Amino acid sequence: MDAQISVFLQDDAATRQLGEDLALALGVGDCLALSGDLGAGKSALARAFLRAMADDEGLEVPSPTFTLVQSYPLRIPVSHFDLYRLGDPSELVELGFDEALENGICLVEWPEMADAELPVGRITLRLETEGVGRRAIMTAPAMQADRIRRVLAIREFLDRNGYRGAERRFLTGDASMRAYEAIYPADGGSRVILMDWPRRPEGPAVLDGKPYPKVAHLAEDAYPFVAIAILLRENGFLAPDIFSVDYEQGILLIEDLGADGVLDADGEPMPERYRAAVACLAKLHGMNIPQDIPVTPSHVHHIPDFDRTAMRMEARLLLDWYLPWKRGEPASDAERDDYLSIWDWLIDQLNQAEKSLLLRDLHSPNIIWRGAEAGIRRVGLIDFQDAMIGPTAYDLASLVQDARVTVEPPLFRQLMDDYLALRRDQPGFDEQMFLKSWAIMSAQRNCKLAGLWVRLKQRDGKAGYLKHMPRTLAYLETAFEHEALAPLREWCARAGIGAIES
Template identity: 60%
Template sequence: MSGIAYTLSVDLPHEAATRQLGEDLALALTRGDCLALEGDLGAGKSTLARAMIRALAGNSDMDVPSPTFTLVQLYDLLPPVAHFDLYRLGDSSELDELGFDDALEDGICLVEWPKRAEDRLGKGVIWLSYDFTPDGGRRVTFTGAEAKISRIRRTLSIRQFLTENGMTGAERRFLSGDADYRAYEYISAPDRPRRILMDSPQRPPTPVIRDGKTYPELVHLAQDCRAFIAIDQLLNDMGALVPEIFASDPAQGLLLIEDLGEEGVLDENGEPISERYRAAMEVLAHLHRQNVSREIQIGPHHTHRIPDFDAAAMGFETELLLDWYLPWKLDRQATGPERQHYHAIWADLISRIHDHSSLVLRDVHSPNLLWQPERQGLHRIGLIDFQDAMIGPAAYDLASLVQDARVTIEPDLQQQLLDHYLALRKSQAGFDSDALAQDFAIMAAQRNCKLLGLWVRLMKRDGKPGYMQHMPRTQRYLASVLTHQVMTPLKTWLENLGLSVES
């Protein structure tokens, strides 16, 4: 432990507090973390480890046997968990037989009596040391690298936020993380409906890459959770169904919101349910008929201004294809002339877009649409994940839905959905269906060019290869809109580079 300066202490007055701490730690540790549990017999090490494992498994009644005699118990979870008890370890050679080093690398390790393998734990270990307090309780002190201790401090802050907002002793379970930096939890307390904890701190700093701005600034991504609060308020006022916000702490980036359920717009085989996609299209048509104020007041001291989905942001997003997809496909970087030609094509396409005045939610696709079978009308679809909303072309959200990046929407259903949208808007004064068709082709191509690069970036830079499963679908979607006459220059550019995609 020499040279590690970051510590954090927590008092545990009773066994229930130990179990709660284990549950909180389950939401703070991740693949590659090793928690070394150091303390006397009866200190509570096994109680804490057992609570952690059950929370990671999402099963409060799961059998978690002690590894005292087996030395290790392995759990096939996400991530994998290895629970070691080294009290009976004969010598360090037994660690090799137990797969100790592989476990440290591949998942989360919980190690009781860690001093017996201290030289094998590595510099990234988190030490948890127990002391008895005069009143019979325990005090645990965490010691480790700053980033790891910060994660533990964060999960304890979330627990405090829940306690301060009427959720004392609530059960926390991991729900999801997104492709960005936010995370979500299920929060359950006796005699209360289940709720969602949104963990959305200030956006972490990223490098300045152009015009003194970072990538999130260039493409107008939300900087903190106040954007979610504002757009939630706006959508509710516009008649859409969004989660109610029960408690918020914008300074910490914490929101306690309504749980709109788990039923989405796909069937049990992951196929689109046309009725539900049509209902989502009705929500979009309703929103796109309305004028939207760009400024939303949040409390007495903050006004959220909805950014414009301007030409600079649209063009910059398309560069993901140049920077990530092209090198991945061609094993080389784009040349200067190739980049210039691509930029010119997109500048011209973007200049041809007719509508720039609609509310653009940005990610209207299956993960963010929750079916509400007991509700009527627009409220049959619950909307989530809209904090990055902008003012721009309605066609962008149509493309997000009709060419859902996470699920295959066959051409016939795509056309049915677009026809349904046109029927809902055709009576609106000034609405031009031909203009919308061109806008749709441009914005669908813009979105798919962005996604082609994004999937590669998530794999190469961020270590998230799972998104590559969407690559073939995204290629097909792009190919289908390249058939519109306005897209001929882009189609030719792709073909000339050997980047042609098949529909």
């Protein structure tokens, strides 16, 4: 059943603001049908929507009154229809409406001219004069209504926390549950970042009655992110300052550390920056990190352990997703038993490994370069909400075997040498045990990623991640060079898993 949402707009600025907010709520396949009397603000709202989607205040938005449709190849393609001069509703097909809706968003003014031809699941927005302002009355299917309510809730959060009238722009979304916006204060102050992290309903049970996030100890609310940010900043590392948080709704305003990363213009690793990140890790791994972090007067975050259950569950992604995709059939019962037994044995080998804070995803997308800073503060750290306590070698494997970009052998060897040289100067460092745990953690991470790339394609419709598969399998081959990985190397050879993918 459709839901109704009503918003009072006190002036033209509020109407434009609603258009900007809707640009963050709508996605491919959405049709927004705009209606209202002449002068009600339909065109102003449509222009604001398109300029926000383009992130270009100067975008020319000509009226499509005579052309009937104007198309915009934006972040999400948008087709702006004005049906006032439509001769017959059937002409909508000739205008390419169905194709436009399949590939993007359709923004329709005068929808009543082709009411029967528009999708049943459209979002309707009627603007009505009310006093000195106007009211926007929106009717939408449940899924779209939830998205609209979310962007309006974020707007209310901004208003409450000193950012009334701020300009919002889409920044990024990823393979995770989080999305990010760039927030530009109305007074011209510095840009800040908004993290949009709504709570999700629990998924199906995968082990002992628990869904995957609980088994793998993935963060499900904002407390872990805030806790680790506090911990890092208190110990001299560069993590974003936290300005405002709504823990219940999962909305955070955080410091913008910038957009300069560790890759060059061609997307290749910049050795100086990777080496600085390795030095940052060596510093972190030499510290004693508390496991309980006070976040608010009533909440203490306990950093979870990267335990056997979590390691095994992640490594199983290769078995559950990659192998059936690779071979066209699932693993046999005997193969499954052998694979999981090997991982039990490998995890046992980690009992004596050095353990400390794991940031968990320390690779190029999550490192911000701050060249004007000094020492470890040149390395800005983000996306650490899933941090755990476990073998320190995991984060080094994550960095020197970057999941998103190839770290060539010469740079890989330089980074490993840098790290080991720095750690040798720290008391109690067991280099041989560290290298053994590095190989095991590298294998564990890359087995997880091989399965994850397939899961993202098959379950979530995100086929683009498969481009990382050859690199992931090549990294796995590097891990296999350590003698401790011989049983897993032999299992993969029998299963037909190799480093080259078509």
